[in-house]
Amino acid sequence: MSYVLYYSPGAASMAVHWMLIEMRVPFEARLVDIDAGQQHDPDYLRLNPSGRVPTLVVDGSPRHESAALLMLLAERHPDAALAPAPGSTDRAAWLELMIYLANTLLPAMRDWFYADSDGDPAGADAVRALAQRRIEQACDRLDARLADDRRYLVGGTLSTADFLAIMLMRWTRNMPRPAIGWPHLGRYIRALRALPSFIELNTREQLTEWRNDDDRRA
Ligand SMILES: N[C@@H](CCC(=O)N[C@@H](CS)C(=O)NCC(=O)O)C(=O)O
Structure with a gap:
């Protein structure tokens, strides 16, 4: 491959x-x-x-x-094992979350960041206001899902939903309400940012923002 x-x-x-x-x-x-x-x-x-x-x-x-x-x-x-196998108990929740993140949250992010260039700049403020509402609703939804102190979004193990969610949460870092400010999301974000693969990713992409304080090597 x-x-x-x-x-x-x-x-x-x-x-x-x-x-x-x-x-x-x-x-x-x-x-x-x-x-x-x-x-x-x-x-x-x-x-x-x-x-x-x-x-x-x-x-x-x-x-x-x-x-x-x-x-x-x-x-x-x-x-x-980064996705629940077809037919397994967690498969439906994983599919639902992947589609929700890709279909609802990701387009709202695109609207937030590209309102001026994807559409008419005259309407950009309204587009951004709607995008902000959708992004914050998504943070509410993820926070509620994590309220039972689970470490990962689906099935007790790391999955593609976590890669996608953490990437999207990172994009909120300079928004009016950054995702890290939600109580359960904040705990989840800090735990996943400590994963060696996430630290390695930031090193390879030369990203210094939005890392746990004790992980910062740059
Ligand atoms: N739905 C696409 C979105 C891709 C996307 O919008 N990528 C942005 C960066 S986050 C990009 O390439 N922007 C450059 C541009 O639009 O000119 C995906 O999830 O892969």
């Missing part, structure tokens, strides 16, 4: 990058500088016509969409 990940530090590629590190599978990481507009380079657009990251080239075929890539990797590496 061969993997080439096109990523940008801290972007939607982060969850996929984390999962590849956690699984300890060989892969090549290629930087796409989205601040410099490299996602619009013709060579990159041939791999990903939407001009976004991530792209994961899987055995020579370019694949997209962070949540789909996480689910695909879980399917291709069942031994890593």
Whole structure:
């Protein structure tokens, strides 16, 4: 199996990058500088016509969409046990959460960060206000799910839902209400940020923000 990940530090590629590190599978990481507009380079657009990251080239075929890539990797590496097996008790909750994060929270994040460029700048404040409400509702929902002191979102073990949720929670760090301020979410975030694979991910992506104080190496 061969993997080439096109990523940008801290972007939607982060969850996929984390999962590849956690699984300890060989892969090549290629930087796409989205601040410099490299996602619009013709060579990159041939791999990903939407001009976004991530792209994961899987055995020579370019694949997209962070949540789909996480689910695909879980399917291709069942031994890593990063998704409940089909037919298992936790499968439905995992599917529900993956789709909720990808279908409700991730688009609200896109609206928050890209309101001025994806739509009419004149309406951007209204778009951001709605996005903020949706993001905070998602934090309420995740916080309620974690209120029983569970360590992971689904089934008592680390799963793709945690990679996706933590990436999205990280994006709230400069929003009016950062996710770390919710009581149960805050505990969950601190626990997952302590995972060696998350620390390694931040080191490889050269990210210094949003790390536990005692993990900061940079
Ligand atoms: N739904 C896509 C969203 C990808 C996305 O919006 N990526 C952003 C970075 S977080 C991007 O590539 N932005 C560059 C641009 O839109 O020009 C996914 O989950 O993979």
